[in-house]
Amino acid sequence: MSFQNPVFIPGPTNMPEVIRKACDMPTIDHRSPLFARIFRPALAGVREVLGMDPAAGEVLILPATGTGGWEAAITNTLSPGDRVLAARHGMFSQRWIDLCRAHGLDVQVIEAPWGEGCPIHAMGEALAADTGHRIRAVLATHNETATGVRSDIAGLRTAMDAARHPALLLVDGVSSIGSMPFEMVDWGIDVAVAGSQKGFMLPAGLAILGLSPRAVRAMDGANLRRAYFDLRDMLKGYAAGSYPYTPPVGLINGLATSVDMLRDEGLGNVYARHHRIAEGVRRAVAAWGLRVCAARPAVQSDTVTAVVAPEGFNGTDVVTLAASKYGVAFGVGLGEVAGKVFRIGHLGSLTDVMMLSGLATAEMCMADLGWPVAPGSGVAAAQEYYRATALEEARAAA
Numbered sequence: 001m002s003f004q005n006p007v008f009i010p011g012p013t014n015m016p017e018v019i020r021k022a023c024d025m026p027t028i029d030h031r032s033p034l035f036a037r038i039f040r041p042a043l044a045g046v047r048e049v050l051g052m053d054p055a056a057g058e059v060l061i062l063p064a065t066g067t068g069g070w071e072a073a074i075t076n077t078l079s080p081g082d083r084v085l086a087a088r089h090g091m092f093s094q095r096w097i098d099l100c101r102a103h104g105l106d107v108q109v110i111e112a113p114w115g116e117g118c119p120i121h122a123m124g125e126a127l128a129a130d131t132g133h134r135i136r137a138v139l140a141t142h143n144e145t146a147t148g149v150r151s152d153i154a155g156l157r158t159a160m161d162a163a164r165h166p167a168l169l170l171v172d173g174v175s176s177i178g179s180m181p182f183e184m185v186d187w188g189i190d191v192a193v194a195g196s197q198k199g200f201m202l203p204a205g206l207a208i209l210g211l212s213p214r215a216v217r218a219m220d221g222a223n224l225r226r227a228y229f230d231l232r233d234m235l236k237g238y239a240a241g242s243y244p245y246t247p248p249v250g251l252i253n254g255l256a257t258s259v260d261m262l263r264d265e266g267l268g269n270v271y272a273r274h275h276r277i278a279e280g281v282r283r284a285v286a287a288w289g290l291r292v293c294a295a296r297p298a299v300q301s302d303t304v305t306a307v308v309a310p311e312g313f314n315g316t317d318v319v320t321l322a323a324s325k326y327g328v329a330f331g332v333g334l335g336e337v338a339g340k341v342f343r344i345g346h347l348g349s350l351t352d353v354m355m356l357s358g359l360a361t362a363e364m365c366m367a368d369l370g371w372p373v374a375p376g377s378g379v380a381a382a383q384e385y386y387r388a389t390a391l392e393e394a395r396a397a398a
């Protein structure tokens with residue numbers, strides 16, 4: 001079996017050769033000026049990807065994964081017993097709620113169907129009803145990786161403003177940042193959480209946080225227990241172009257390369273590429289006679305598609321067979337949709353041609369398993385779409 005196949009899981013994503021090489025660094029003294037030369041451009045690049053103000057707020061890079069980023073986001077801005085408002089509509093929004101509860105926060109949960117986005121209307125009503133402003137933070141998962149659903153964060157901000165509510169807005173952008181439009185300033189986000197192994201195309205190992213000036217101010221009043229992840233220590237180190245402890249230099253060098261790649265392609269083009277590739281996948285799913293888990297086109301994710309298995313079939317079987325027979329990775333269904341879907345990740349370093357190979361593999365597996373899907377049908381639909389839209393892009397570039 002070849003290990004050269006691309007992966008089609010929604011993280012970790014395929015690593016471009018230049019990024020892999022950038023991560024492979026000889027040892028350097030992380031207290032030397034050389035480290036600052038690597039670190040500062042990485043921070044500046046992340047600022048652009050997050051849609052931050054070039055001069056206000058802070059970017060923090062922690063040796064962790066996205067989950068560590070969640071923990072740092074809440075422990076640095078909240079205190080024990082604080083109320084937070086969160087929607088549950090998938091495994092990742094669920095896990096963030098669990099993490100908040102483990103830290104003694106009082107989580108007010110708004111349920112939404114798995115397949116829907118953050119229920120903005122209900123969130124707005126809860127905020128309007130909270131006249132005493134007990135809710136200190138609103139938690140949202142921009143892209144629910146379990147269901148392939150995007151939420152309208154700008155709309156959530158509008159609802160918070162309409163309720164004149166001062167809560168902080170904390171957003172999990174782990175599977176959207178660097179692949180789908182994300183605008184910290186325009187959407188009034190106070191803390192954005194990303195991880196290195198998704199849109200940034202790096203190995204796992206970095207939690208990437210963007211903090212608004214308000215979130216930075218909230219750090220001093222926040223009393224949740226934190227030590228290693230106390231971002232105030234990080235900021236002191238950063239002021240000197242260094243770290244309070246030993247940084248993962250290779251990953252940070254990789255991050256500097258990653259943000260350069262995103263900037264070279266142009267963020268708008270990166271987002272357009274993800275949208276095109278995703279749209280091809282959705283056309284393939286429709287040609288298979290299947291449906292996606294996302295309830296409506298407006299909530300469809302451009303980084304991951306959860307394909308609903310037909311009655312009597314199990315989505316996990318596709319994933320198991322793809323791995324054992326063809327050496328290709330897809331994602332299984334998680335939580336409430338376990339077995340009901342299989343997931344196709346399509347983010348990061350990906351081309352039309354790579355995507356077509358993934359769709360062809362999924363077709364082989366479904367045919368092997370006796371699913372009522374005609375092999376070639378989805379690939380043909382995606383080919384049609386990619387042929388037509390690639391031409392448009394070439395014309396636009398000319």
Ligand SMILES: *Cc1c(COP(=O)(O)O)cnc(C)c1O
Pocket residue numbers: 011065066067068092141143144145172173174175195
């Ligand atoms: C991948 C992911 C995470 C965190 O995952 P880690 O494995 O800790 O990096 C959090 N939220 C979403 C939406 C994700 O896709």
